[in-house]
Amino acid sequence: MSRRPRGDERGGTPPLLVPPAAVGAALLVVPALALVVRAPWSRLGPIYGEYRFWDALRISIETSLEVTALSLLFGTPLAWILARAHFPGKAVLRAAVTLPLVLPPVVGGIALFYALGQHGIVGQYLGWQIPFTQFGIVLAGTFVSMPFLVVTVEGAFRSADRGLEEAAATLGASRWRVFAHVTVPSIAPSLAAGSVLCWARAIGEYGATSIFGGNIAGVTLTMPVLVARVFQVSGDPEGATALSLPLMAVAIVVLVALRDKWLRSAPSS
């Protein structure tokens, strides 16, 4: 919005950065553009009807929002602990928290069976059906997506202004009050950025969900799994392309809107 001050010109973009930046942008944009160019625009309606597309989109949107909510609820405190608390084994815990980022997705699905299945090391004591349910999809999504929120927010907690917190504490605020009324508001942009990353990962989640989720149309079949099935099992790359368009549209609308509303004031961005 506000124009850059004139004196900033000297600190402008070094020309050497432009070519690699253009290549980088092309690598990301061209494949997405190719999908739009090659999409079977005239057959979208029949394709969406044939594959029960709206059910899958609804399930994906619902579960990805629930994943984001769960990740905020549990991931924010976890990020605070990782950033501020001192306890033995913290380095190991931090590594474990980021493990889902590198774990092959299929292994993630099998790990969830072993943990939360009816014979799982935790699941056997729970007595609820978790695999092959929407709740199972939310847990699988949280498993792979929450690390994005934790890593982002942990960095923010680390670099948050301790002076304000100390001032609040000196004035008699309890630890909880300082956390809830000083620290969290001061890192709101990072919370928003972490949530968006987490949500984006969740709505595109395929691997663990396809193993753990059940993939039943109208119940547990998410958009990314449906797209994979349409391509691999039904042998219909055009159908898969058509189905991916609305997901892209939703993602672009959300990311552009949030970028303007929330992420503008994010530090160092």
Place this chain on the structure above:
Amino acid sequence: MRRRIGVLLAVAALTPAACSSSGGSSAPGSAHAGGSAAALSGSITVFAASSLTEAFTTLGQQFDKAHPGAHVGFDFDSSSTLAASIQQGQPADVFASASPTNMATVVSSGQVNRPQNFTRNQMEIATPPGNPAGIKTVADLAKPGVKVALCDAAVPCGATAEKVFQNAHVTVRATASEPDVKSTIGVVTTKEVDAGMVYVTDVRAAGKQVTGVPIPSSVNASTTYPIATVKAGAHHELAQAWVAYVLSPAGRKVLAADGFLSP
């Protein structure tokens, strides 16, 4: 997931003379292991339905042994995935499908030579070891609370399972829908479902990891497996020799030992 068995070896030049008579349509045995095809060389990729994993792996080892200069590599996946891959131009020399439907798509697109049926497979209920849910009949799968893994209806094992349900006049609602038969039996072995509908051969191949519940022939259904050479393949002679080997008595013996039926 695709399981690529065997790495494609360096491709030696084909020696055309020895095997030129053993076309895909020739009588079984003409390219019988060790027979006239001893001079075969090169390397081919066989796209095969995942239910053929064990039988074809055994046959491939025997074939390679009989033809020291030749190598048969496999790509095992659902027949529909493989048919789609062929349509998209992925290099393959032979396609062995678990149903005529998936073969028909590549026949009609003109990408394979005339297919021949080489075997047949029937369905069986696979349960976790010991059959903890006490599944006895196909109708038991339709009971409320019984968790069943099925193949996607678009792949042969899913379509054949659906025929069994029609024969038994039941409607089974799947708890998990899997992209191919090996994934379905995989879910059964995790014990997270009470049963899965798979092929007889998969139950046999899974050994102690599952307990099979045979389906009476009055309600069972079968699927026929066609095999064909791919026109775009680079090594036709070797591809035809492989097809002939699968159709030969030696090939049928291995298939039968794994529980496959004659076509």
